[in-house]
Amino acid sequence: MTEAEFEELLQRYLDGTSRPGERALIEQWSNQLGEPENLVLPPTQHEQVRAAMWQQIEHLTQDSLSNTPPVKELHPSTSLWRMPVMRWVAAALLVVGVALAIVLPQKWESAPVPSTTAVEWTQHHNKGKNIELLTLVDGSRVTLSPGSGLQYRAGLTGPRREVRLQGEAFFQVAKNPDAPFLVYTDQLVTTVLGTSFRVKAYAGHKNEVAVHEGRVSVQLRRGADLSATPVQPAAEGIILLPNQRVAYSALTPRPLRKQLVQNPAILTPQTFTFDKQPVSKVLQALEKAYGVEIIYDEAKLVNCTITITFYQESESLYDRLDVLSKALGASYSPADNARILFHSDGCTL
Template identity: 85%
Template sequence: MTEAEFEDLLQRYLDGTSQPGERELIEQWSNQLGEPENFVLPPTEREQVRAAMWRQIEHLTQGRSGNGPTDHTLTGKELHHSTSFWRMPVVRWLAAALLILGVALAVVLPQTWKSTLAPSTMAVEWTQHHNKGKKTELLTLSDGSRVTLFPGSSLHYRPGLIGSRREVRLQGEAFFQVAKNPDRPFLVYTDQLVTTVLGTSFRVKAYAGRKNEVAVQEGRVSVQLRRGADLSATPVQPATEGVILLPNQQVMYSALTPRPLRKQLVQNPVVLVPQTFTFDKQPVSKVLQALEKAYGVELVYDEAKVANCTITITFYQESESLYDRLDVLSKALGASYSLADNARILFHSDGCTP
């Protein structure tokens, strides 16, 4: 059973459209939620998961009893000592929903599922690789993809990356160099995002309690919120609610401050197409166009205002960043610039005297 099939099974249960036998299967599993043997999270992270689950349960149940929202939120410690918490039917029901939201993905299926499911839908055990060292580790997957796994990070994947999609789960940070295969997209799941590629290089950060980040080095990737993600989407046929990232672009998302996904420039854009940065009495627009091409960025400016502006300037140091060069250009022209959504840079100039 793939992750997508498992989430579909839970969604049908919540929608009341379960097929024969599915409802009993979900309820059998939900009755065992909270038992220690069903958790793979270390104790230090369990409290965070329980607290996050309780916040979501409060959100989902507000107004259903007619009493309005409560003023008291249980802490992780209080939840830990509440022996009746995991026994409440509404909690077990909502815990299943929380899996769809990606909050409690560390809960594993009980062994009893294996005897209940038909052979064609039996869950395939996932392999976990955890980097316990102080240096990065390089993993080579069965399809030839390479993953640089950072210290303290874990990667989960099925042996042979079986299935119509090559799927992995990440906790922590990793740099992916994905082997190209247009027929089998490569998906990286974090607790909040789904990143889909056909073959390219990108970095993903997904540490517990922090923002999820995806940054692209080359090629293009599709990023969606994990909840409600269209798993059939690709960078060629992207999802409506997702974003497409190109080199030097990134997306950041936090469930604590949810907002639509917006791509932005990475902190230090690198040169993608080498350019000659020596200009002798050249139009400023030509300098801006050279920067756009070199870094793959979109510089937005008023062409009419800079039409009469020329400049003699040379950018020497290879260590100079894009922003260093924009600082020098802005100072020479009495101009300024600012970062904008959609990975754009706005260049502000009042023009030049002819």
């Protein structure tokens, strides 16, 4: 089964237009649970069900097609299974499970996500308490956190270098413009040509991507354009630059939005000693050092000068903005698109 076929089956299920065989299975499940047959799942929960189902499909296909032991599944408590969403997931998985038995013998070349075969794919799971460093055949390095798992093609063959992540890892990807590097989580697809970034994708939590250097393309896994790259991004995706991140949860689906990382790193060292210099010059130095856009009213700051020195290398961007704001009686706040809004009423001569 391809993900596109899965999406069609799920959409029919959610829309109440299941085919006769699919509907019979749902009714069978419904009778077993003693629930009405024609329950309606709220649209706001469609993505949650879809993500959970597709993750389970991958586990089922891995178990059936590979000799590699399947990823250990979580067994929800009784109270969790009483939640309406999870009971709908159970019903949907019953439908999909039967469909898999029919379509597994078919070829997987047309699938919009990487196929899983015993010959082509390698699975590594960090069962220890320390990070593990993996070096892939293309020279890319992956720092895998404890409790995390990575699947990858042994030779990273094909037009795309594809890996799957469950958990957390820091990637240092070898540059290859002709073969983009794709990281799949259960909710996101991250594409790079060669750079370093961190991905978090723990079960039941938000999927996060944070960039250390270079450019990274991120899009939702559902309906992803796998031909997209940071040079030619997908229409529905976003481009992340250093010190930027994105977080997404199927529980509260919304368009992808850039944010600043929690502690932006200095990208371009600057001199942070200012003697009676315009405040705008201080803000510009911070912008250049951290690669972040700071929005301010130039007209209000035109008469503002300051003498200030930032000494500690351990001082963060926010520490420095705090000092500057206190000196001026100003303030700052996060703004859209990973920017910072600096508020000031100006200075009197």
